[in-house]
Amino acid sequence: MNKPNERKLTIARAMAEAMQQEMQIDPSVFVMGEDIGALGGVYGNTRGLLDEFGPERIRDTPISETAFIGAAVGAAQDGMRPVVELMFVDFFGVCFDAIYNLMAKNTYFSGGNFKVPMVLMTSTGGGYSDAGQHSQCVYGTFAHLPGMKVVAPSNAYDAKGLMTAAIRDDSPVVYMYHKSLQGMGWLGTEAGATVHVPEETYTVEIGKAKVVRPGKDVTIVSLGMGVHNALKAAAKLEQQGVEAEVIDLVSLVPLDRDTIRASVAKTGRLIVVDEDYMSYGVSGEIIATVTEHDISVLKAAPKRIAFPDVPIPFARVLEQHCLPNPDKIVAAWDEMKAA
Amino acid sequence: MTPTREDQHWMYHNMVTSRRFEEAIAKIYFDGKSPVFNMANGPIPGEMHLSDGQEPVAVGVCAHLNPEDIVTATHRPHHQAIAKGVDLDKMAAEIFGKKTGLSGGRGGHMHIFDADVNFACSGIIAQGMGPAVGAALSRKMQGKPGVAVAFLGEGAVNQGAWHEAMNLAAVWNLPFVCVIEDNSWGISVPKEASTAIANNADRAAAYGIKGMRIEGNDPYAIYEAAGEAIARARAGEGPTLLEVETYRLAGHFMGDAEGYRPEGEKDDLFAKDPIPKMRARMLAEGAATEAELDAIEAESAARVEAAITFARNSEDPAPEDALTAVFA
Ligand SMILES: Cc1ncc(C[n+]2csc(CCOP(=O)(O)OP(=O)(O)O)c2C)c(N)n1
Numbered sequence: 001m002n003k004p005n006e007r008k009l010t011i012a013r014a015m016a017e018a019m020q021q022e023m024q025i026d027p028s029v030f031v032m033g034e035d036i037g038a039l040g041g042v043y044g045n046t047r048g049l050l051d052e053f054g055p056e057r058i059r060d061t062p063i064s065e066t067a068f069i070g071a072a073v074g075a076a077q078d079g080m081r082p083v084v085e086l087m088f089v090d091f092f093g094v095c096f097d098a099i100y101n102l103m104a105k106n107t108y109f110s111g112g113n114f115k116v117p118m119v120l121m122t123s124t125g126g127g128y129s130d131a132g133q134h135s136q137c138v139y140g141t142f143a144h145l146p147g148m149k150v151v152a153p154s155n156a157y158d159a160k161g162l163m164t165a166a167i168r169d170d171s172p173v174v175y176m177y178h179k180s181l182q183g184m185g186w187l188g189t190e191a192g193a194t195v196h197v198p199e200e201t202y203t204v205e206i207g208k209a210k211v212v213r214p215g216k217d218v219t220i221v222s223l224g225m226g227v228h229n230a231l232k233a234a235a236k237l238e239q240q241g242v243e244a245e246v247i248d249l250v251s252l253v254p255l256d257r258d259t260i261r262a263s264v265a266k267t268g269r270l271i272v273v274d275e276d277y278m279s280y281g282v283s284g285e286i287i288a289t290v291t292e293h294d295i296s297v298l299k300a301a302p303k304r305i306a307f308p309d310v311p312i313p314f315a316r317v318l319e320q321h322c323l324p325n326p327d328k329i330v331a332a333w334d335e336m337k338a339a
Numbered sequence: 340m341t342p343t344r345e346d347q348h349w350m351y352h353n354m355v356t357s358r359r360f361e362e363a364i365a366k367i368y369f370d371g372k373s374p375v376f377n378m379a380n381g382p383i384p385g386e387m388h389l390s391d392g393q394e395p396v397a398v399g400v401c402a403h404l405n406p407e408d409i410v411t412a413t414h415r416p417h418h419q420a421i422a423k424g425v426d427l428d429k430m431a432a433e434i435f436g437k438k439t440g441l442s443g444g445r446g447g448h449m450h451i452f453d454a455d456v457n458f459a460c461s462g463i464i465a466q467g468m469g470p471a472v473g474a475a476l477s478r479k480m481q482g483k484p485g486v487a488v489a490f491l492g493e494g495a496v497n498q499g500a501w502h503e504a505m506n507l508a509a510v511w512n513l514p515f516v517c518v519i520e521d522n523s524w525g526i527s528v529p530k531e532a533s534t535a536i537a538n539n540a541d542r543a544a545a546y547g548i549k550g551m552r553i554e555g556n557d558p559y560a561i562y563e564a565a566g567e568a569i570a571r572a573r574a575g576e577g578p579t580l581l582e583v584e585t586y587r588l589a590g591h592f593m594g595d596a597e598g599y600r601p602e603g604e605k606d607d608l609f610a611k612d613p614i615p616k617m618r619a620r621m622l623a624e625g626a627a628t629e630a631e632l633d634a635i636e637a638e639s640a641a642r643v644e645a646a647i648t649f650a651r652n653s654e655d656p657a658p659e660d661a662l663t664a665v666f667a
Contacts, residue, residue, distance in 0.1 A: 034525075037528075038599045062533035062534065091463060094500065129436065131385060131450055134449070187377070308662060309665075310662055313445045314447025315443075315656055318436070
């Protein structure tokens with residue numbers, strides 16, 4: 001996808017650029033969160049914004065997530081377009097009421113009289129031994145609860161377009177970025193996430209999945225970091241003469257069920273890769289999307305590679321045992337083929 | 340209440356052990372992480388929050404505690420763990436993610452749990468409040484001795500859980516002490532930018548309990564104030580809120596460029612390093628001889644080296660161990 005002279009950005013810079021451009025054209029957009037000012041965000045996604053917009057619109061908050069996320073709901077209902085950062089998604093535990101009982105429900109409760117046009121951006125993911133309170137994805141937890149859109153970019157192009165779309169959306173959007181894709185060297189960034197990003201503003205549609213690699217033998221569905229694992233697995237499968245089609249969900253809510261169904265109708269085989277916990281989550285939902293629609297398209301039982309239902313352990317060997325990786329995806333194909 | 344000669348030696352010993360431990364961790368932490376710093380690499384992966392400079396708080400408080408007393412700590416737990424008597428070998432092994440670690444490598448540096456000395460910590464801000472208050476309640480209900488101490492950073496008092504638990508401790512008159520380590524920074528955000536009042540001990544008034552602020556990162560003053568607070572808790576006279584001025588000599592975590600610090604701040608803080616200060620005071624007041632302090636320092640260094648060696652030489656857990664210990 002990359003041409004030699006094109007500008008490439010990290011996801012962190014792509015997110016910052018989207019916020020910057022929206023703040024330039026819309027005075028109602030502002031950003032709140034911990035360490036998003038002088039530090040530029042722990043993951044770099046607000047870098048440079050304080051210098052351009054000042055502390056009135058780029059607000060460092062106390063460590064008071066219930067207060068500032070609740071406050072964002074109130075500000076959004078009152079005509080502002082706040083972007084708030086929950087530094088690690090794991091911290092939702094201290095402030096979920098403001099998120100799922102207010103942000104997600106006030107539009108409905110008010111019969112549409114109140115809009116809550118806010119973005120909750122939050123980091124997800126592990127793989128660097130940060131243990132069980134700093135490594136989770138909990139995609140399914142957010143996507144399960146009605147009233148919030150949920151997106152998860154796998155690369156910088158989508159990251160910018162999704163952020164712009166999220167800020168302009170009149171509904172609350174949970175924007176879940178993955179630490180390993182962020183472009184922060186200290187988190188060992190996945191190279192495939194840093195791609196060409198146009199300078200002009202553009203949006204990426206929320207609710208539309210992308211076929212990022214076409215194939216006819218098996219459909220691999222994933223999101224965020226999992227897309228890169230799926231692409232690596234697809235490259236390995238290609239050496240065995242297997243053509244895997246890889247779908248990047250991009251958005252969990254709304255979920256683009258048509259794209260998934262169309263792909264599996266073509267390949268007859270489905271592998272879902274999800275860094276979130278296995279049970280009651282994204283992987284089950286994707287499989288149900290296919291099976292409840294038309295089970296006859298399947299030539300084999302679907303497979304899922306997800307984080308086992310245990311808290312995320314610290315030690316490298318323990319965590320790596322649990323995380324999805326390309327080899328596990330290839331192994332799933334091997335089992336599927338043998339079945 | 341001044342610490343006895345013996346208490347002073349104990350305090351100094353634990354401060355030095357803690358410092359040597361942090362120095363050892365800091366050095367090893369960068370192994371495998373250069374020339375490119377990637378947190379995932381090296382013998383100690385993940386985030387690392389060091390407590391250099393904050394040792395006086397840990398020893399001044401824990402000097403009054405017994406193994407049966409309860410301590411909850413934060414993402415920056417090593418100094419308190421050492422002062423509370425957590426097994427240093429197993430703690431080091433846990434930080435290295437080894438099978439012999441306190442939790443077999445499941446928890447790591449932000450999740451140090453030692454049931455033998457009733458120590459626990461966690462990585463979510465203010466999260467230790469509820470469990471400490473609950474342990475105090477349990478002791479009261481069971482008629483068992485013991486006080487519970489929650490250590491927190493000054494950033495934590497702006498978290499809802501802090502206020503809720505503080506009120507609960509007060510309304511139920513529990514044997515609880517909240518110790519706020521005010522190092523004036525919550526990552527990059529200075530206290531005055533995040534906190535509406537300068538002195539968090541004033542917040543005690545909101546719960547009708549005693550509050551006290553201790554200036555100067557002074558182990559003697561902390562010892563005295565904590566001694567009173569813990570005695571009050573043991574006597575059934577309810578909770579106390581202490582805020583202690585302290586200094587974070589390290590970055591928020593290892594790898595932190597600390598660009599947010601005003602110029603010269605670090606130099607000023609190092610000039611106030613509490614360890615040489617305590618050494619000088621003990622010598623000046625005749626509480627210890629050079630030879631005694633040298634011996635303490637040598638012992639601390641040897642203890643830390645032994646713990647690090649134990650950790651390094653321990654085996655990794657088996658990968659499948661990840662799937663065990665989820666339920667009791
Ligand atoms: C609920 C929650 N919000 C945010 C964080 C991220 N975080 C980790 S440490 C920290 C700063 C804590 O400051 P303070 O309580 O003063 O302790 P210190 O780091 O200075 O020891 C923050 C914001 C967290 N761990 N938990």
